[in-house]
Amino acid sequence: MSKLAEVVDLVERGKSKLVGAAVQGALDEGTPATEILNGMIDAMAVVGERFKNNEIFVPEMLVAARAMKKGVEVLKPHLASGSTATNGKVIIGTVAGDLHDIGKNLVSMMIESAGFEVTDLGVDVAPEKFVEAVKADPEVKIVCLSALLTTTMPAMKTTVEALSAQDFRGSIKIMVGGAPITQAFADEIGADAYTADAASAAQKAKELAA
Numbered sequence: 128m129s130k131l132a133e134v135v136d137l138v139e140r141g142k143s144k145l146v147g148a149a150v151q152g153a154l155d156e157g158t159p160a161t162e163i164l165n166g167m168i169d170a171m172a173v174v175g176e177r178f179k180n181n182e183i184f185v186p187e188m189l190v191a192a193r194a195m196k197k198g199v200e201v202l203k204p205h206l207a208s209g210s211t212a213t214n215g216k217v218i219i220g221t222v223a224g225d226l227h228d229i230g231k232n233l234v235s236m237m238i239e240s241a242g243f244e245v246t247d248l249g250v251d252v253a254p255e256k257f258v259e260a261v262k263a264d265p266e267v268k269i270v271c272l273s274a275l276l277t278t279t280m281p282a283m284k285t286t287v288e289a290l291s292a293q294d295f296r297g298s299i300k301i302m303v304g305g306a307p308i309t310q311a312f313a314d315e316i317g318a319d320a321y322t323a324d325a326a327s328a329a330q331k332a333k334e335l336a337a
């Protein structure tokens with residue numbers, strides 16, 4: 128089994144203690160960091176499919192998530208471009224009611240490495256918290272919202288509405304994303320941009336801040 132295949136297998140099985148060494152092994156074999164990341168993302172999709180089919184349950188999803196986080200820790204220095212540019216300030220969070228943070232953390236990491244200063248409000252973030260965070264720092268240029276559940280898509284809408292009701296709306300851009308989010312939904316709720324993955328989120332942030 129190649130080291131990359133081992134990483135994928137370990138994430139699927141939630142073996143967080145072993146993943147770090149396997150990721151390092153894959154890097155040592157010359158596997159590009161993005162390929163390893165994509166392998167781990169695919170592993171999480173497999174985990175999600177098994178959950179949907181009732182083959183595994185929430186605890187198994189949780190350990191797989193922990194394993195992926197361990198892998199990303201080792202990968203992080205190899206993914207970040209180390210850009211020293213200062214493109215501005217970004218606030219990011221997962222919307223109210225939603226505890227998924229792996230995708231949000233990847234978006235945060237990629238945007239940071241694209242030269243932004245990122246404040247991560249965490250998960251289950253109420254609309255008012257996003258509003259307060261922007262009010263507290265007039266230099267914020269972009270607010271990034273992540274949602275992984277169809278049931279928390281309305282919270283994303285409410286958050287965009289809360290931000291749009293503020294005087295500062297004209298000076299910030301709102302970016303949205305997450306597995307159930309689409310361009311059509313982003314348009315419907317009045318977000319400025321939707322991107323499907325972390326790398327394109329970083330690219331879009333640069334465009335919006337230019």
Ligand code: B1M
Pocket residue numbers: 168171172173174175176178179185186188189191192224225226227228229230231233234271272273274275276277278302303304305306307321322323324325326328
């Ligand atoms: Co949950 N979960 N989960 N879960 N979970 C999903 C999302 C699900 C699709 C699984 C399934 O049924 N197939 C399903 C949602 C179904 C739906 O809404 N239609 C689901 C469910 C149902 C639930 C619970 C309700 C289960 C329960 O309790 N009965 C529960 C809800 C808890 C809550 O949030 N209130 C729950 C709980 C959990 C855990 C806590 C156990 C764990 C999360 C741990 C954590 O994040 N720390 C978990 C996990 C791990 C998953 C799956 C398996 C993996 C998610 C993940 O990390 N993927 C997931 C299945 C799946 O996604 N196929 C599933 C990897 C990650 C890199 O991808 O987050 O999509 P993702 O991010 C991508 C893009 O979406 C994008 O960039 C990333 C890639 O580059 N992106 C953005 C994300 N945010 C962005 C923002 C942007 C731009 C792009 O701009 C701002």
